Amino acid sequence: MAFGALGGDMVRNIAVLLCAFSLVSKAHAEPAVAPIPVKVVVVSMFELGKPTGDAPGEYQFWVERQKLDHIYPFPLGEYDLRMNDQGLLGICTGGGTSNATSSIMALGLDPRFDLSKAYWVIAGIAGGDPQDVSLGTAAWARHVVDGDLLYEIDAREIPATWPYGLLPLGAKQPNGKSIGWTVDTIHFPLNAKLAEWAYDLTKEHPVADSPGIAAFRKLYTGYPNAIRPPFVTLGDNLSASTYWHGDKLNQWANDWMHLQAGKDSNFMMADMEDSGTLTALRRLARTHRIDLDRVLVLRTASNYSMPPKGKTAAWSTTAPYPEEGRPALEAAYQVGNRVVQKLINGWPAYRDKLPAQP
Template identity: 35%
Template sequence: MSSWPTWKAWKTHARTGGKAHHPFWALPRLKLPVKVLVISMFGPEAQPWIDAYKLKIDITVPGLSPDYPAVHCNLHGLCNLTTGMGYANAGASVTALMHSGKFDFSQTYIVIAGIAGINPELGTVGSAAWARWVVDYGLAWELDPREMPAGWDTGYFGINTKGPNEKPPLDYRTEVFHLNDALVDKAYALSQKAKLLDSPEAIAFRAKFPSGPARQPPKVIQCDTMSGNTWFAGTRLGQRATQWTQLMTDGAGRYCTTQQEDNATLEALKRVDALGLIDFQRVAILRTGADFDRPYPGQLDVDGLLKYAEQGGFVPATQNLVNAGRPLVDAILGNWRQWKRGVPTR
């Protein structure tokens, strides 16, 4: 079996100008060891990482999204994958990368980093949330609210249950994921002093909320995320997300961000973990609030959804992915001998 190249070999190759007929990462029998893989879902999430870490080495991987056909890397062991948005793109792109044979991910820390809707009861636009629990919003039975039984507060309920307050059997095996507590706690602790970007538009918009975290400046928080291809919004659906998270995590989870990919991404990673290709205990999720998941008092639910761009959270949210994620990434890259063995206890 051929020995795998090291980052030292990569740097030597780079210094010589890559004069070999084929760059060694293009050879199928050689694998590039990766220390940190950041997974983005679309271009504006990836670009801040590409810029901040000078990810100038492009490695084309068959099977990735045609919009994002290459993985971007630097000489320090950091790479970025952009999957494309939604469950199908996320699952397909992650699977293609993990089985490409071009990389060694066996000791890699994987940071899924993307923007999200945010619950105003726990955060605000621009806030950055490390997730411990990841719950699927869409795996459910559904009745139109106009046709649901009297006394029900939602038409969504668990598959093979008799009503909204009954936890379903986890027959799909993808309904809920619990990430490594030690890594979540370490990421949260390292990023507490991160300086987060804000915007005048976000400041003006959050002032419309009467109280609570929604009115406060963005900060790094720890609360949990909800996945689903349908981009939901509104007070009742937001409340349902809170209740569903509590039900599916036996009361342990606190819903604060909503996004479209993470359960699909985690299932793809879980399957390659079973093959020994990655360590699932080294996966973290960072989601930043780009817009509120429900309106401020007096605002129409439909306006909260259709006019989400007026909230001023998009630019801070995309930039804060790096601002909040960088302390963890830098700690891993800067002290790889320790992190290589696992999450440090100190």
């Protein structure tokens, strides 16, 4: 009996070895598929429903208008990846810094794609500072700053001498110097020359106005830039998963941008993902899977980050976006696509040399 059982084990072991040998032989017989070279990755952050055929979020215009018809299942992300024959790859990360970080890291490590020469155009809507922009305005960023990594105390306990209850990590007071510890994922300086190239390419682009945003911006009397028709500019992003709002926090956002990115920075747009996206891209760049100098960030104002005079922060926080943010969604696509098409059509030049290089 014992001999018979041993004989059965031997037979099973031989079968397993033969199966393994067959798989190895097959792997050697069939060469690995080369990764797909990508020219441009368009990064959107949210979609309202499906990527096609319903009310649009940030992803849908790219999918439908650029015919991103090649679908690649992407279980590690929120939506499937989509690509067209021109080398444009689209991703929708999901809202918030954690979704953005994990989705971009998963894409960066995906063996199906060669991203080593790809440009990244992060294009989405944001809350705009009415001191700088109007609804529908598009801003190319030279700096992205994280707005979550800090100390915070309850507003009811803020000392009378403090302008707000937000402090740098390791600091003793607002805008104070960090002592003892901090993290390296607060400030993300982008390729300023590339951002300026994108701005020069799009600054005369006629960003469409509309009756809804025109009527809403009239509330912002006393803010000259807020009542202008939409335009294209250079301006920096504060990224925080917390949806903050109000006059005091808008002051903090401007101070925080200067503290972290220097006096040449200018807070204009508040979003919920870019620091997560840049964290993942920075890590991927360490292994040369992507080129961090090829990253562009474009945000368009769907709402304001503080109320107009005579309105409360609570009213402004919960007020509906004029026209449901559609003008800003259009601007993100229209302005962003002008740069995307320039890169794709000029690929023989831009593959190995950045547009901003002499």
